[in-house]
Amino acid sequence: MQPYITTDGKYLLFASNRPGGMGKNDLWYCIMSNGTPGGARNMGTAINTKDEEQGPFYDAEKNLLVFSTDGRVGLGGLDFFQSEGDFGTWSAPVNMGKPLNSPKDDIYYTALDNTHPFAAGFISSDRESICCLEVFGINRIMKIASGLIIDCETKQPLEGATVTLLDTVRRKTIKKITLDATGRYTFEVDPQRYYKIVAEKDNYFTKALYFNSDMLERVDSMDNPTLCLQHYEIEKPIILNNIYYDFNKATLREESKAVLDTVVDMLKDNPKITIEMSAHTDSVGSVKYNEKLSQARAQSCVDYLISKGISQDRLIAKGYGKSRPIAPNSLPNHKDNPEGRQMNRRTEFKVLKRQVQVKDEYDSNTSQ
Missing domain, CATH: 2.60.40.1120 (Carboxypeptidase-like, regulatory domain)
Structure with a gap:
């Protein structure tokens, strides 16, 4: 076959059974310099086998090598395989499957347009012949x-x-x-x-x-x-619904972890954000007790986020106790307001630093 120069003009690829190969015809390449090829280099065992390798085609934009071989498990005869790499390392070649490959020999892919190498092209195959290779046109499946x-x-x-x-x-x-x-x-x-x-x-x-x-x-x-x-707005709290703790404790209940997992995902998708996790209580109990309890609860949330791979440097735990209610703890007639107290027993987070x-x-x- 004729040697093939890659779409970026940096390499010349060809098949040869010259000494130093792995078996029959191997794939080789030369580095091009001012239009002149350098010394031939074998593409190695990641690509070559003890059997036949032929017809290299390399798309420099996609870093994708297409070639034919009968030295790997295929549909029969020479099959097209693809491997991703940069002439330093190559991924394990993958059979390109039907309809590109057939039970017979399939070899020599060439692109119709090098600006879009895999949009359309031609291959040689004897799939419809009793003796010889014939040319087939192919179009990429969109x-x-x-x-x-x-x-x-x-x-x-x-x-x-x-x-x-x-x-x-x-x-x-x-x-x-x-x-x-x-x-x-x-x-x-x-x-x-x-x-x-x-x-x-x-x-x-x-x-x-x-x-x-x-x-x-x-x-x-x-x-x-x-x-x-x-x-979101900087310093504006966002309430996390359905965060629950054991009674009068800072232990997270299992159902709370599913909610915190959404915060984990958000922080992983937004690696430049630093947040404050805060916990709040209702008005029952002393100021000191509620501050201590809320701080422990906020820290439990932070500890869980850290356990899921979030850097401690991006997290601050803050317990506000009963100092920042969002609803009345009692009604105008001074009776208890259970609904309001429940709203005040909440966990929030807020962005402290603007996302870069x-x-x-x-x-x-x-x-x-």
């Missing part, structure tokens, strides 16, 4: 992932929020968009990929969503769950 971003309180589409699609395996930012009035995002994704979607807006808590595009194998598109972003806009995880690889 997969679409979409979803809706809304405000948690108003339930309205969150216009102006940004949504970023990241490939978590290749550690690459694929695309970043700003939402219009519909609040919907739509991304084209590749099969057999692990993705992360990050939704963010100023003065809203960022949220992340992970999904595997294998879920799209049997359908052309997938609508991700609707994400709601919660608005975090640079995209893989910003240097962003494509708009």
